[in-house]
Amino acid sequence: MSDIVTPRLTVDIIIELRDRPDRPIILIERRNPPPGWAFPG
Numbered sequence: 001m002s003d004i005v006t007p008r009l010t011v012d013i014i015i016e017l018r019d020r021p022d023r024p025i026i027l028i029e030r031r032n033p034p035p036g037w038a039f040p041g
Contacts, residue, residue, distance in 0.1 A: 012041040013039060014039055015040065026040060027039065028040050
């Protein structure tokens, strides 16, 4: 059985829709635990 390697580098980005009223941001719904919403990246 091989060991699982956890990445040491992570990146989060905020996608802002500048051409829309109130400039909403893009979030993704997490498929894996913990459940909830997250920034893409």
